[in-house]
Amino acid sequence: MPDPTTPHRWWLGAVIYQIYPRSFADSNGDGIGDLPGITARLDHVASLGVDAIWLSPFFTSPMKDFGYDVSDYRDVDPIFGALADFDALIGRAHALGLKVVIDQVYSHTSDAHPWFERSRVDRSNPCADWYVWADAKPEGSPPNNWQSVFGGPAWTWDARRGQYYMHNFLREQPQLNGHSPAVQDELIATARFWLDRGVDGFRLDAINFAMHDPALTDNPPAPDDGAPRTRPFDYQLHEYNQSHADIPVFLERIRRLLDGYPGDRFTVAEVGGAESDREMKLFTRGHERLNSAYGFDFLYAPALAPALVAEALGRWPATPGEGWPSWAFENHDAPRAVSRWIDPAHRAAFARMKMLLLLCLRGNVFLYYGEELGLTQVDVPFADLQDPEAIANWPRTLSRDGARTPMPWRSDAPFAGFSATKPWLPVGADHPALAVDVQEADAGSLLWLTRRLVAFRHACPALSVGTLSVVEAGVQLLAFERQAEGQHLLCVFNLGAEPADWAPNETDRWRIVERIDDPGGWRLAPYGGLVAERVT
Incomplete structure (x- = not known):
């Protein structure tokens, strides 16, 4: 916070x-x-x-x-x-x-980065441990079962070092050794x-x-x-x-x-x-x-x-x-x-x-x-x-x-x-x-x-930095309140394809200050929304 x-x-x-x-x-x-x-x-x-x-x-x-x-x-x-x-x-x-x-x-x-090009030369160069390298298992398979986000094992064999290098994404994206x-x-x-x-x-x-x-x-x-x-x-x-x-x-x-x-x-x-x-x-x-x-x-x-x-x-x-x-x-x-x-x-x-x-x-x-x-x-x-x-x-x-x-x-x-x-x-x-x-x-x-x-967001402290509390989250209606620096807003949205009627308690204490649909009052059109401000 x-x-x-x-x-x-x-x-x-x-x-x-x-x-x-x-x-x-x-x-x-x-x-x-x-x-x-x-x-x-x-x-x-x-x-x-x-x-x-x-x-x-x-x-x-x-x-x-x-x-x-x-x-x-x-x-x-x-x-x-x-x-x-x-x-x-x-x-x-x-x-x-x-x-x-x-x-x-x-x-x-990238595998074209100079760091990786140096790292893959041998196991004793200054960048040798800048990437994640590991020996093969005795039968030649990758060091473990990790998989790449883009498909296939997260390991590619490199004959120059005689080891596998790790890549969580493409094989052309070798994993940096962030521990180094x-x-x-x-x-x-x-x-x-x-x-x-x-x-x-x-x-x-x-x-x-x-x-x-x-x-x-x-x-x-x-x-x-x-x-x-x-x-x-x-x-x-x-x-x-x-x-x-x-x-x-x-x-x-x-x-x-x-x-x-x-x-x-x-x-x-x-x-x-x-x-x-x-x-x-x-x-x-x-x-x-x-x-x-x-x-x-x-x-x-x-x-x-x-x-x-x-x-x-x-x-x-x-x-x-x-x-x-x-x-x-x-x-x-x-x-x-x-x-x-x-x-x-x-x-x-x-x-x-x-x-x-x-x-x-x-x-x-x-x-x-x-x-x-x-x-x-x-x-x-x-x-x-x-x-x-x-x-x-x-x-x-x-x-x-x-x-x-x-x-x-x-x-x-x-x-x-x-x-x-x-x-x-x-x-x-x-x-x-x-x-x-x-x-x-x-x-x-x-x-x-x-x-x-x-x-509108920038003009409302309640929207920029205020607290948020959910009032309703139903099948199609969502309502939450935002509050900060003496401002109290109510944000109401119709996420459904049918009109919806929803109003807070004491409607006379709320003034609608922004809306993106046509109906008046508290009626919300399909995919409508409004923001109301509490008045004293």
């Missing part, structure tokens, strides 16, 4: 806009988005009223996993530009009042490099994978809960290949580094898996670890139901010493929510209700690029797929590519104004009609509503 004795920090209750650099704006006509393209479009982001941008990886990389396989932590990949372009982006963002948060990938590198003091020192130095260039914080990717059990103990089998299993990874409880007890100690080193810089630098952990709730609390506990944690409560949920929201919010009750949550309905790894959660006939109304609900949650809010336009998931044909996991597990794994397609800027331009040439992923067939220029010209659009609701 935030310390009430300290001044308000910019990231408490912040709205942060995620940009996937490959897909936001292409400035040089090669079909791939880049840093100058982002810089040129920051006016649009600033117009939303958000507090910060989060940039997915733009570092030097062979792009086997599109930037999450880093081969140089301290440089920009040429497809995105150069360090000077990043500096220009930082300068423009700060001039517009936007903070800049960037990804840091500390659990693994030398590795930690290099990662801290990397963080310092970007802080010195002016970044305002970090999202730590897959940070619960940063350290393993050095004894290489086999993972136990996972009980069959009836959920689909598309990968060997799904058949195990991941007790030993990740989530080591020493991870929080390393996070404290990161926090000390950031606290040594002026201003409020922000850290948020990405944490997934069966133990994510426990780990998010562990990684953000007190005031010596990370500021916030980013979970997966909504990103893969098949439906947006009142019970789901109430349960997720209930895990963060604001007890003393508890961290600060962050929420997202969409991101670069999950299908677009308006395609996942609602049928096309109700999509427009649902997108408006979803935006109001997200901006009423207690914690930080992450908006994914194009979410302010109501972009849908694109069905990318197999021939155009880029996502290595989707290609390997086709057709059982839903492609991440469908949520990474180009941002539509102009409805009448080739490729919706994203690029002058064919983009790396196809533009969604229905996306030009949702383009920025179309919605800019329509004051009733989701784009305009998003601006209004972000401003």
